[in-house]
Amino acid sequence: xxxxNCIEPQWPPDDLLMKYQYISDFFIxxxxxxxPLELIYFVKKSAVFPYRWVLVQFGAFIVLCGAxxxxxxxxxxxxxxxxxxxxxxxxxxxxxxxxxxxLMLVHIIPDLLSVKTxxxxxxxxxxxxxxxxxxIRTQEETGRHVRMxxxxxxxTLDRHTILKTTLVELGRTLALxxxxxxxxxxxxxxxxLSYTLRQQNPVGYTVPIHLPVINQVFSSSHAVxxxxxxxxxxxxxxGKYMPGEVxxxxxxxxxxxNFQINDWPExxxxxxxxxxxxxxxxxxxxxxxxxxxLVEVVADQVAVALSHAAILEESMRARDLLMEQNxxxxxxxxxxxxxxxxxxxxxxxxxxxxxxxxxxxIALSSLLQETELTPEQRLMVETIxxxxxxxxxxxxxxxxxxxxxxxxxxxxxxTFNLFAVFREVLNLIKPIASxxxxxxxxxxxxxxxxxxxxxxxxxxxxxxxxxxxxxxFSKEGSISITAIVAKSELLRDSRTPEFFPVPSDxxxxxxxxxxxxxxxxxxxxxxxLFTKFAQTQSTATRNSGGSGLGLAxxxxxxxxxxxxxWIESDGLGKGCTAIFMVKLGIPxxxxxxxxxxxxxxxxxHGPTAFPGLKVLVMxxxxxxxxxTKGLLVHLGCDVTMVSSSEECxxxxxxxxxxxxxxxxxxxxxxxxxxxxxxxxFTKRHERPIIVALTGNxxxxxxxxxxxxxxDGVILKPVSLDKMRSVLTELLEHRVLFEAI
Amino acid sequence: MDLVQxxxxxxxxxxxxxxxxxxxxxxxxxxELQDENNPDFVVEVVSLFFExxxxxxxxxxxxxxxxxxxxxxxxxxVHQLKGSSSSIGAQRVQKxxxxxxxxxxxxxVEGCLKCLQQVRHExxxxxxxxxxxxxxxxxxxxxxxxxxx
Numbered sequence: 090x091x092x093x094n095c096i097e098p099q100w101p102p103d104d105l106l107m108k109y110q111y112i113s114d115f116f117i118x119x120x121x122x123x124x125p126l127e128l129i130y131f132v133k134k135s136a137v138f139p140y141r142w143v144l145v146q147f148g149a150f151i152v153l154c155g156a157x158x159x160x161x162x163x164x165x166x167x168x169x170x171x172x173x174x175x176x177x178x179x180x181x182x183x184x185x186x187x188x189x190x191x192l193m194l195v196h197i198i199p200d201l202l203s204v205k206t207x208x209x210x211x212x213x214x215x216x217x218x219x220x221x222x223x224x225i226r227t228q229e230e231t232g233r234h235v236r237m238x239x240x241x242x243x244x245t246l247d248r249h250t251i252l253k254t255t256l257v258e259l260g261r262t263l264a265l266x267x268x269x270x271x272x273x274x275x276x277x278x279x280x281x282l283s284y285t286l287r288q289q290n291p292v293g294y295t296v297p298i299h300l301p302v303i304n305q306v307f308s309s310s311h312a313v314x315x316x317x318x319x320x321x322x323x324x325x326x327x328g329k330y331m332p333g334e335v336x337x338x339x340x341x342x343x344x345x346x347n348f349q350i351n352d353w354p355e356x357x358x359x360x361x362x363x364x365x366x367x368x369x370x371x372x373x374x375x376x377x378x379x380x381x382x383l384v385e386v387v388a389d390q391v392a393v394a395l396s397h398a399a400i401l402e403e404s405m406r407a408r409d410l411l412m413e414q415n416x417x418x419x420x421x422x423x424x425x426x427x428x429x430x431x432x433x434x435x436x437x438x439x440x441x442x443x444x445x446x447x448x449x450x451i452a453l454s455s456l457l458q459e460t461e462l463t464p465e466q467r468l469m470v471e472t473i474x475x476x477x478x479x480x481x482x483x484x485x486x487x488x489x490x491x492x493x494x495x496x497x498x499x500x501x502x503x504t505f506n507l508f509a510v511f512r513e514v515l516n517l518i519k520p521i522a523s524x525x526x527x528x529x530x531x532x533x534x535x536x537x538x539x540x541x542x543x544x545x546x547x548x549x550x551x552x553x554x555x556x557x558x559x560x561x562f563s564k565e566g567s568i569s570i571t572a573i574v575a576k577s578e579l580l581r582d583s584r585t586p587e588f589f590p591v592p593s594d595x596x597x598x599x600x601x602x603x604x605x606x607x608x609x610x611x612x613x614x615x616x617x618l619f620t621k622f623a624q625t626q627s628t629a630t631r632n633s634g635g636s637g638l639g640l641a642x643x644x645x646x647x648x649x650x651x652x653x654x655w656i657e658s659d660g661l662g663k664g665c666t667a668i669f670m671v672k673l674g675i676p677x678x679x680x681x682x683x684x685x686x687x688x689x690x691x692x693x694h695g696p697t698a699f700p701g702l703k704v705l706v707m708x709x710x711x712x713x714x715x716x717t718k719g720l721l722v723h724l725g726c727d728v729t730m731v732s733s734s735e736e737c738x739x740x741x742x743x744x745x746x747x748x749x750x751x752x753x754x755x756x757x758x759x760x761x762x763x764x765x766x767x768x769x770f771t772k773r774h775e776r777p778i779i780v781a782l783t784g785n786x787x788x789x790x791x792x793x794x795x796x797x798x799x800d801g802v803i804l805k806p807v808s809l810d811k812m813r814s815v816l817t818e819l820l821e822h823r824v825l826f827e828a829i
Numbered sequence: 830m831d832l833v834q835x836x837x838x839x840x841x842x843x844x845x846x847x848x849x850x851x852x853x854x855x856x857x858x859x860x861e862l863q864d865e866n867n868p869d870f871v872v873e874v875v876s877l878f879f880e881x882x883x884x885x886x887x888x889x890x891x892x893x894x895x896x897x898x899x900x901x902x903x904x905x906x907v908h909q910l911k912g913s914s915s916s917i918g919a920q921r922v923q924k925x926x927x928x929x930x931x932x933x934x935x936x937x938v939e940g941c942l943k944c945l946q947q948v949r950h951e952x953x954x955x956x957x958x959x960x961x962x963x964x965x966x967x968x969x970x971x972x973x974x975x976x977x978x
Contacts, residue, residue: 710912711881713915716917719862723867809861
């Protein structure tokens, strides 16, 4: 026996059990060594494993366990103490590590478990999302289909194309077997099959509109499932197959009048079309909600598109109509213009042609009047004259009126004496009035300006016409003429609301009223008065002559003068009042102040005397001085005589209204005197009127006189009449340059 | 001579004056200016004319006797005379004055002297005539009649 430190195993090594244990230990050790290798290999492969540290621990534990079993193999036979030592060390290490690992696992296993649950949760979520995505996708596809359909429908404005396209696209999108559109007939009592998808030309099937199923569809804005057996759905020959599901939806037919501003069109029309959609037979397809929604949306779009098409049709028709009318109007205008031109040419020619013989007739008749005639002959000649005068007036009137209507007549504006116009009218009318024993009175308002700017001739014509009418239509009584300046309260006459006169600084409105007590006018005739060629039919006026143009012309003149004319009458037999207002300009105040010596109502020849008019006469020649003085004294003036320029300048004052000076004597500078007088009197109205008396007949003298500011030049010798008219002229107009 | 005859004589005489060109329209104007306010107007004016003309004629004679003739002055005088004569209607005198002025402008001494003579002649003629006319007038007035127009 060796005294080796061997340990004998418990049991003999040749025992069978021992052999099996030996083999098992060997395999265990093998497995225990290979497991960590595998672990390391796979962990190295996956980079994400989070518990490396645990793995290392585990690996160590396993390796040590394997080592333990491996060393155990040697303990089956006799083995030295060293082996036993190693074995023990290994076991101790293994124990430590496995305990550590066990402790570690206590921390780790719950974490691992929760990872697992989270994984499950996420998987569920993913499945759910998938489902939703599927839904959204379906919806989006529907939307796309709608958009596409809408685009197709709205890409045309033709009604037929719209409807056809709708059916086609719907059929395609929803894979329909048949799609049909029923439109209400004109009577509104039936629905007629208008369009289908498969059949090209639908024969006119009609269905009464008041079927319950149709009412059901029309009363709801949703697509409604209907039975495949109802009349609207039975358009295909019944096959041997199971018909697919049918859905119907209403399509509102909108009119232009439905579109209120800022309002969605109200569906109060109650006119609907019916769209019927059929799924293919023998398919197990059902109508899905999103498909129904699609159908409803499309139906609305179709309604809108149809209404647009209707509007377009309407506007096209209106535009065509307008164009036609424009063309017609253009033609009419051109024709009218041609007609007017032709008429004007005619008038112009006829005017001249007519006037020439008229002139001859009138002239020769008046000459004839002057000769020796028997009373009968005189009567005849007078009648001829009167008639030709009438005719001449008529010709003038017609020509005037046509010019007035063209608007080619223009007023001849000028400054004129307003009072003189009225006096003239009065003078002209007095003879006739006195023959008819009518009393004529003229009333001029005190604030009426004496001078005005306007068309004197035509104003006189107007006044004369109005007054003449008053005289013509009055058999007895009186005629009163009143002229005032229209104040603003009176300007807005209640009877003429459309007339808005606006007075200004440069203008005033003259209001003339002519009242007569004659036959009057009945109210229904008043509007016709100013119509040309229209005459009232009462017998009294039938023989009064006149062409009926007078008032029409007056109205035109008054309108040209921016005024208004009207006639009021209380009825037949109650007289009538003619009133007109015209706009006249106010001239510059050159003619003021009015001389207090001027008689208020001068006759046609002007004043015969100028009582008290202070006059200064400057003349070196005693004789002519005396003669001039004699002239002026005879006319009633208060004459001061001077014989030299110094004396003249000394004596002249603002009291002298006129200064007569002789300028043709050489050596005495009359011009100088004029200049000095001009300087002396700065205000124009204070300065006396300076008149040169000269025997010189050359233009130089006249120009010199005008240059130095003289107001007039007269040639010597001066007769009485000449002096009288000179003074009148000077005092009226402050200027007189005799033609030299 | 009785009134009617006087008046007729007056009218004839006056008409002859017009016909012979001694008087023109202006004289008629003067007569028209005569009225009850101014009864002697015509006589006054004519007298004034006579005075004026005589003065002027003397001036003219003197001026033309000068060695160096002042034509401007002469022209002024003649102008005055022309004015006066035309104012009362002494037509002939006026006509000569016009010719006189032309010679003055030409500074023609001969012409001027000749004209002066003519003027004198015409003046004295018209003076005599007018004086006779006034005498006749006076006679009529004394006889209690009125001067026929």
